[in-house]
Amino acid sequence: GQQVMQIPQYQHVQEGEDFTTYCNSSTTLSNIQWYKQRPGGHPVFLIQLVKSGEVKKQKRLTFQFGEAKKNSSLHITATQTTDVGTYFCAGPHNTDKLIFGTGTRLQVFP
């Protein structure tokens, strides 16, 4: 079945450093979504990318969808302690379910 893997599994950074998580799907995706889950919280939708090679920015966050629509990345510039959490990518499987990646847990030290 479809698998969505993310690397790294964990990342510890000093506040102010940059952070990147990579998402790879075993199949081509029609779109990719990104979610953030704070410790003890629930996933919160961040963004959806649809087009091949698409790049979108939200303040310090930059999201990219690969040309082959099988991978994606999330880059955070100058991390802050408020960025702490687990970042999940998610892509549709068939037309009836959103499959979540394995997640990258980000810890930011002040």
Added chain:
Amino acid sequence: ETGVTQSPTHLIKTRGQQVTLRCSSQSGHNTVSWYQQALGQGPQFIFQYYREEENGRGNFPPRFSGLQFPNYSSELNVNALELDDSALYLCASSLASWDYGYTFGSGTRLTVV
């Protein structure tokens, strides 16, 4: 506009028992998906309901069942609880099956002892 609400927030059940979890979807959303999230793992798709019909199912046994009501609220039922069913159960509503961002509820933390 109300978000997604789930009840109860926490629940402790004994192995072999049955449990019902409830979810009220966000206003205007007609699709509800249920996910199981074990500690330290990503959400695993259980099933999805669209306009009261099951619209897809993940790799979960038949003892996991659900309903969606005319107001688009939903229930997740789990029979014959096992210890491995202990997890956070998340309900997510959306405008369509996968083409829009999902709005998640805060989840129900189920502990099976």
